[in-house]
Amino acid sequence: MAAKSRHLNKIEPWHDPEERPYVYIENITKDYDGSAAVDEVNLSVYQGELFSLLGKSGCGKSTLLRMLAGFEMPSSGKIYIDGIDMSGIPPYRRPVSMVFQSYALFPHMNVEQNVAFGLKQEKLPRSQINERVDDVLELVQMLDFKKRKPHQLSGGQRQRIALARSLVKRPKLLLLDEPLAALDKKLREKTQLELVNIQEEVGITFIMVSHDQEEAMTMASRIGIMADGRIIQVGTPTEIYEYPNCKYVSNFVGAINMFEGLVVEEEENYAIVRSSVLDDSDIKVEHSASAAIGANVSVAIRPEKVVISKTPLKERNYNCAKGVVQDIIYLGDVSIYHVELANGHIVYSTATNLFRIAERPIQWDDEVYLYWLPENAILLTA
């Protein structure tokens, strides 16, 4: 194997001001009967990235993808692919290929004909077509299924053929519309990794639409979170998870505890927040942006960063809470504890199951103490 042929030639090209975006979406808006499905979106995707557009259904992510493919024309704004303005270029002249959610294989053709279809349109010589079809079928490990019809294949196999059919054209940009949504969970997880490996091998830029945050986290080099036709945050999976820029993103990606309150004190790099949810102590949170005293803010903390214990932690003046275990969600590897505070609020804490369930030290109705580090919480102003 080509060791460490990272799918990004440069590490994190989006931080390099010299780097030219490969796909550049400039102020794209798409109106449907007066309401904007995509609303003034600006986005840069770099060569070799696996970029994931993540959002709930109806957030405009598919419309954006379809505009990249050329099936929809933007109401305003421009799309550049490899520096070329795509305005008015029909789908069949774009250096782009799409893998459809339904796979959209041609039911009247066998696997080989399906994969060769795009090359036939390019009028390549027969021998070259055969060679490239064989190569790509080998890449997706479907060489033995050449003569099968789409209906004789399983969902996962169809997905591979759809991918092969697009890859064989060697597009500059591959678009994937919920490519794994139709597969069951086990197969999906396996295919996620395969897809990433294939992407690294062929080095083609992928833009993928997904509503599954886990899928996006696993696969993407960067994620763009979309809601109401806008892109709210763009970042690496880690950035999105650890440093969400607003309440929507923090809620959408993973579970989170949210405390609303007022900034009462400012220290260097830290803010002290007083929240009605937490009676026992104030919240101390690390932040980079300045928050004025008296400002309305939210503090978000991931459940796995909330430490749960049966004994009170000494010398902690901030970020402490006392409550009663109301519920335990057992997930095998971890358990989610629902801790009810005296004022009725629930705080979630996730802990690894170090012991078997019977020996678990914390049980239902136990009185517990919660604590988290100021560095682990996120201060959100929006």
Place this chain on the structure above:
Amino acid sequence: MLPKKVNTWKFHFRGSSLIVGVPYFWLLVFFLCPCLILLKISFADSVLQIPPYSNILKWINDNVAQLTFNFANYRLLFTDDLYVRTFTTSVVIAANSAFACLLIGYPMAYAIVRSRPKIRMILLMLIVLPFWTSFLIRVYSWVILLAPTGLINKALMYLGIIDQPLKLMGNYCAVAIGIVYTYLPFMVLPIYSSLEKIDNSVVEAAYDLGCTPTKAFFSVILPLSMRGVATGFSLVFMPAIGEYVMPEILGDVSTVTIGRIVWSEFFTNLSWPVASALSVMMIIFVALPVTLWYGGQQSRLNKKLNIHEKV
């Protein structure tokens, strides 16, 4: 289907088999029996009585029955070249009409499928709407258009393009026009339903892979709608062969078709056996091959498109 073991269905005559049995019973009484009667008459002799044919089963005495098959009717069909000629003409007209229907009907069906849902319903209504008027009135309205003193001739003469009325009626072309006009919905509707079933993303995939709209049509849309084309073609071709009304109204004495011959044998010549023999030959030479072709076509398409029909 009825269960195969007789003794089981005798004792477990369930409601479901009763319901399934009704159409079979209907076909038996109103389709198979008339066909058998037709077959019987075709082997009879023409005689002056009511009904005007001899009985093929005769009791010679109390114990002996005699079946007489008269093949003269069939021989006549093959020896007098009028019948073979007419038969060929009818098939050619029907095939041309069905083909014309296809050329007109396919774009119509395609346009309906591509239109917005609201407009689509209206267009579909317009396709079905002519059925609400009497068939005869619709055919006669073509006389108003095509007659020597009809609208088209009058308009052309008024405009000074012609000074003698054109012979637009009383030929095979007028007959074909009538057939195309009346049977067009039977072509449009099956094609529409097969086009509607095509997943739009398959067509988009074709564009995406480099097909211009024209190429996408011929390499994806048309093959995926062949089932509708085959159904529409059979639905137009079959009844068009035996068509009687159109040649009678829009044609003249020269436009002889199989339907008219059957009619004149029956009513003018009172030769029921010859008319019956003609009908039997039509079933053998037209209905049977087309049905077999159609069945084969459908099962081939089923295999191709993976549509497993449940029986």
